[in-house]
Amino acid sequence: MRGVEGKKQKSPWVEVSLLLAVLLLGTNPVAVKAAVLEIPPLPFVALRFTVAGLLALGVAGLLGVAGGVGRRDLLSMIGVGVVGVGLNNTFFTLGVSQTTASTTALIYAAVPVWGMILGSVLGLERPTRRGILGVALAIFGVAVIVYGGLGSEGTSLTGDFLVVGATVCWSSYAVFSLPLLRRHPPLTVAAYTMLFGGLFAAVLAVPLFGRVEWADVGGGAWVAALYSTVLVAAFGFAAWQRGISSIGANRVLVYQYLITLTGVIASVLFLGEGFGIEKVIGGVILLGGVYLARS
Numbered sequence: 001m002r003g004v005e006g007k008k009q010k011s012p013w014v015e016v017s018l019l020l021a022v023l024l025l026g027t028n029p030v031a032v033k034a035a036v037l038e039i040p041p042l043p044f045v046a047l048r049f050t051v052a053g054l055l056a057l058g059v060a061g062l063l064g065v066a067g068g069v070g071r072r073d074l075l076s077m078i079g080v081g082v083v084g085v086g087l088n089n090t091f092f093t094l095g096v097s098q099t100t101a102s103t104t105a106l107i108y109a110a111v112p113v114w115g116m117i118l119g120s121v122l123g124l125e126r127p128t129r130r131g132i133l134g135v136a137l138a139i140f141g142v143a144v145i146v147y148g149g150l151g152s153e154g155t156s157l158t159g160d161f162l163v164v165g166a167t168v169c170w171s172s173y174a175v176f177s178l179p180l181l182r183r184h185p186p187l188t189v190a191a192y193t194m195l196f197g198g199l200f201a202a203v204l205a206v207p208l209f210g211r212v213e214w215a216d217v218g219g220g221a222w223v224a225a226l227y228s229t230v231l232v233a234a235f236g237f238a239a240w241q242r243g244i245s246s247i248g249a250n251r252v253l254v255y256q257y258l259i260t261l262t263g264v265i266a267s268v269l270f271l272g273e274g275f276g277i278e279k280v281i282g283g284v285i286l287l288g289g290v291y292l293a294r295s
Contacts, residue, residue, distance in 0.1 A: 014246045018255050021239035026262025028232045029101035030270050031224040032093055038221035041093040043209055046202035048225065049085055052233035053195025056187060059234075065185045069192065076180060077192040084173025085197025090204065091166035098159025102273045105263025106145050106283050107163045112256060112290050113138040114171035124175070134293025141286025145279055177241065186241035194233060257287060 036044055060066035069077070096104045113135050120127045146160045173193070180189045243255065260283070267273045 014243060017239040018243040019258075021236045021243065022255050022258045022262055024232045024236035025240065026105065026259045027266045027270075028228055028236070029096050029104045029263050030266045031228040031232065032096050033101050033271065034224035035221050035228060036093060036097045038217045039225060040205075040208055040212060041097055042090065042201060042205035043212055044225065045086075045089045045093050046198055046205040048229045048233055049089065049194045049198030050202055051198070052229050052237070053191055053193075053198050055230065055234045056191035056194060056238060060185070060187045060191050063187070065188050066191070069184065069188065073180060073183065074192070076176070077189065078196045080173060080176045080180070081193035081196030082200045083169055084176065085193050086200035088166050088169035088173060089197065090201055091162045091169060095159045095162030095166060098156045099163060100155055100267065100273045101271055102264045102267035102275055102279065103145060103155060103160060104163050105260050105267060106279060106286065107142055107160065108167055108170070108263070109256060109260040109283070109286050109290060110138050110142050110164075111167050111171045111174070113293055114168045115174050116293055118171060118175050122175070131293045134289045134291070137289030138286050138293060139289070141282050141284075141289055144282030144285060146282075147278070181241065187238045190238040190241045194237060256290075260287070 032044075039047075057066055092104070116131065117135060142164065146157070146164075177189055177193065264275065264283075268275055
């Protein structure tokens with residue numbers, strides 16, 4: 001971690017790309033929720049990341065950065081892709097189809113906390129009292145958000161827990177991709193991991209592809225799927241990886257807050273979702289815990 005943290009750059013293009021990634025990743029729950037109204041979650045994940053991985057790999061090839069991946073790193077990318085992309089987005093897509101996009105955005109703010117816990121387990125971070133308190137507060141904040149949403153329209157406990165599972169997988173992606181980012185460009189890592197994640201989801205989705213009435217899928221669902229695939233996955237993931245490798249995981253944390261804020265605002269504006277006092281309280285506790293843990 002120190003190697004990446006010490007590699008900080010202050011290029012304005014990194015900041016611009018991260019802000020664009022914030023906009024794309026923050027509005028993604030809205031796009032996914034719109035797409036899975038007509039496209040089943042598993043086929044959607046499989047198509048989204050297989051196509052996004054191929055697109056990113058093609059761009060990496062044009063830029064001359066797709067090669068030079070040894071067998072050991074390729075195996076690592078398969079593992080990171082399966083868990084951090086495949087399982088992550090399978091849980092995420094199934095979860096957001098059963099709960100609100102705003103709840104999803106709030107729960108995703110806990111990603112840095114799960115990353116910190118995983119880092120401590122692996123011996124990459126040394127836990128402190130302040131960090132432990134922050135983790136406890138963040139988890140309590142998630143509990144308040146989930147409890148506050150119970151019984152509300154469009155929410156379910158199963159959906160919320162699936163989103164929590166997705167955040168755990170996403171945090172593992174951030175932790176385990178760091179060694180790969182020291183040896184390979186962010187676009188290369190993003191391309192291979194997305195492709196392997198998409199292929200993993202495709203294996204799970206094989207029995208469902210034939211049951212989908214593809215001709216009946218409306219234009220709105222395809223537009224949402226295209227947005228989530230080309231812009232969010234192909235560009236947003238690569239920009240996020242570039243940010244982590246350029247300015248360090250701790251400095252990227254502030255952008256995680258902006259993703260949460262963008263997601264909540266987009267959910268209210270585009271989906272008309274309610275935002276009760278429980279979500280406000282839970283969100284404040286969660287973000288405060290994350291800040292305390294990571295600072």
